[in-house]
Amino acid sequence: MSDKPALVGHPFEDFTPGKIWRAGPSEPFTETSIIAYAKDWDRQRFHLDAEAAKKSIYGGLIASGMHTFSVIFRLFDEARVFGDYFEGGIGANDIRWSRPVRPGDSLTAIMEIAEARPSRSVANCGVVKSRVRAENQRGEEVMSMLSVDLLRRRDG
Amino acid sequence: MSDKPALVGHPFEDFTPGKIWRAGPSEPFTETSIIAYAKDWDRQRFHLDAEAAKKSIYGGLIASGMHTFSVIFRLFDEARVFGDYFEGGIGANDIRWSRPVRPGDSLTAIMEIAEARPSRSVANCGVVKSRVRAENQRGEEVMSMLSVDLLRRRDG
Numbered sequence: 001m002s003d004k005p006a007l008v009g010h011p012f013e014d015f016t017p018g019k020i021w022r023a024g025p026s027e028p029f030t031e032t033s034i035i036a037y038a039k040d041w042d043r044q045r046f047h048l049d050a051e052a053a054k055k056s057i058y059g060g061l062i063a064s065g066m067h068t069f070s071v072i073f074r075l076f077d078e079a080r081v082f083g084d085y086f087e088g089g090i091g092a093n094d095i096r097w098s099r100p101v102r103p104g105d106s107l108t109a110i111m112e113i114a115e116a117r118p119s120r121s122v123a124n125c126g127v128v129k130s131r132v133r134a135e136n137q138r139g140e141e142v143m144s145m146l147s148v149d150l151l152r153r154r155d156g
Numbered sequence: 157m158s159d160k161p162a163l164v165g166h167p168f169e170d171f172t173p174g175k176i177w178r179a180g181p182s183e184p185f186t187e188t189s190i191i192a193y194a195k196d197w198d199r200q201r202f203h204l205d206a207e208a209a210k211k212s213i214y215g216g217l218i219a220s221g222m223h224t225f226s227v228i229f230r231l232f233d234e235a236r237v238f239g240d241y242f243e244g245g246i247g248a249n250d251i252r253w254s255r256p257v258r259p260g261d262s263l264t265a266i267m268e269i270a271e272a273r274p275s276r277s278v279a280n281c282g283v284v285k286s287r288v289r290a291e292n293q294r295g296e297e298v299m300s301m302l303s304v305d306l307l308r309r310r311d312g
Contacts, residue, residue, distance in 0.1 A: 041226040041229075041230060042226070042229065042230070042233075043230075043233055044233075044242060044244075045240075046244070056243070057243055057244070057278060057281075058244075065244075065245045066222065066225065066226050066229070069222065069225075070197040070198070070222050073197075073198065073222070074197060074198070074199075077198075077199055077200075084201075086200060087212070087213055088200075088202070088213075088214075088221075088253075089221045089253060090252070090253065091250070091251045091252040091253060092248075092251040093249055093250055093251070094247070094249060095247045095248040095249070095251065096246070096247040097244075097245060097246065097247060122213060125213075
């Protein structure tokens with residue numbers, strides 16, 4: 001028997017091109033959660049102040065794009081998609097905040113594996129490229145990106 | 157006299173290609189700030205737990221990439237680079253977390269304007285593409301990206 005602790009999540013080998021992972025839906029964003037995030041990290045009037053946001057091009061309070069980004073990856077984490085096999089984010093391409101996230105919106109995150117190859121620089125790891133998108137409760141896309149992540153191999 | 161309130165920051169017209177804006181340095185990241193961010197947003201062992209992080213490929217606690225991302229844009233915001241003229245982030249390309257951010261590291265953020273054009277969809281606004289990077293106190297790059305932002309015109 002191995003004395004390694006049991007790992008949760010999925011190793012590199014499980015992320016084959018075409019495979020789709022879903023996570024969520026999230027708790028609904030609220031005025032309170034949007035403003036709390038903005039106070040800490042993104043002090044724009046349309047994230048911080050419902051009255052000022054009404055006069056903005058968005059016509060009302062919207063979540064910081066970083067808030068949306070963070071919620072998406074927290075959803076994948078809560079769903080243990082990568083779990084203990086995750087060794088870090090390498091980068092992301094083509095990030096688009098395609099539609100505002102407003103109070104009451106709840107997000108579902110979808111990850112479709114685009115490419116998987118052994119890491120050239122980190123032993124026992126692979127690099128997974130995936131198309132990540134999030135949809136609100138009406139199925140409208142609110143954010144999309146190509147995420148590049150480092151995953152440990154099953155026997156790493 | 158105009159009865160418009162005075163705006164802080166810089167309008168679209170000020171973001172001409174080649175222009176460089178700097179912000180920072182940030183307060184140093186600490187074990188406490190790294191762990192606090194991770195507890196809220198990115199519960200990976202190498203962001204949450206100094207002991208577990210020692211056994212990771214990073215050899216010690218490192219900041220979440222989202223934490224670094226957020227600090228960079230908070231620095232630009234504190235420096236009022238966009239200020240009241242900011243109408244929102246459209247997207248970002250080629251994000252790379254090129255080097256870990258560790259306790260004690262302090263970041264300087266640099267924005268070099270790559271392209272500026274009128275917005276096709278939002279009246280009185282322009283789209284600014286900029287190469288954004290952050291360096292630690294040793295001048296080493298820790299994160300880079302191409303940021304795409306919507307800015308109001310001076311007379312918008």
